[in-house]
Amino acid sequence: MADTNAAAAAQVQKVVVVDGSAEILGTLEAVLDAGRYDMVFVESSNHAYSQIKKVVPNLVIVCARMDRLQAFQLLTMLKLDTDTRDIPVLTYTTEWDGEDLDEAIARMAEDEEEFITTRPALRMN
Numbered sequence: 288m289a290d291t292n293a294a295a296a297a298q299v300q301k302v303v304v305v306d307g308s309a310e311i312l313g314t315l316e317a318v319l320d321a322g323r324y325d326m327v328f329v330e331s332s333n334h335a336y337s338q339i340k341k342v343v344p345n346l347v348i349v350c351a352r353m354d355r356l357q358a359f360q361l362l363t364m365l366k367l368d369t370d371t372r373d374i375p376v377l378t379y380t381t382e383w384d385g386e387d388l389d390e391a392i393a394r395m396a397e398d399e400e401e402f403i404t405t406r407p408a409l410r411m412n
Contacts, residue, residue, distance in 0.1 A: 301344040303327045305335040306358060308350070308381055315348065333357055336364050339371060351378040 302324050304315060312328060319326060327342055329335045339347060347365065351358040362378070365371045 299323060299325050300346065301325045301327065301342055302346045302348065303329060303335070303339050303342055303344040304348045305329045305361065306331065306350040306352075307348070311350065311379070311381070331357075335361050339365065339374070340368075343370075344374060347374055347376045349376060349378050350381060352380055 300323060302315075302319060304312065304326060307315065307328060316326065327338065327344070329338045335349075349358050349361060351362065358378075362376060365374065365376060
């Protein structure tokens with residue numbers, strides 16, 4: 288019996304979900320919560336890299352919205368790091384809730400200008 292439990296525990300896959308909305312998290316939990324997945328939810332891309340390094344998951348799922356550049360920086364950092372570059376990454380996007388597309392694009396352009404001029408470069412190590 289102990290061998291069966293040890294084998295089952297060894298087959299549990301670790302999944303890190305970054306910046307997931309409540310709707311997406313519910314869907315993922317229903318799909319992945321079949322007892323074979325240990326899911327870790329990270330609310331912010333800003334802290335995701337350190338969590339991924341700590342957990343060493345089998346899969347990373349990232350919400351990569353165009354209005355949030357941090358998700359793209361996270362993807363770059365994961366691929367540049369030899370410890371994390373082989374971890375499969377699944378990205379998805381969501382719509383802006385209640386926001387006109389033209390307004391969203393204009394806001395993104397403003398945010399990008401502010402982001403580039405006011406934020407220091409991020410370092411991996």
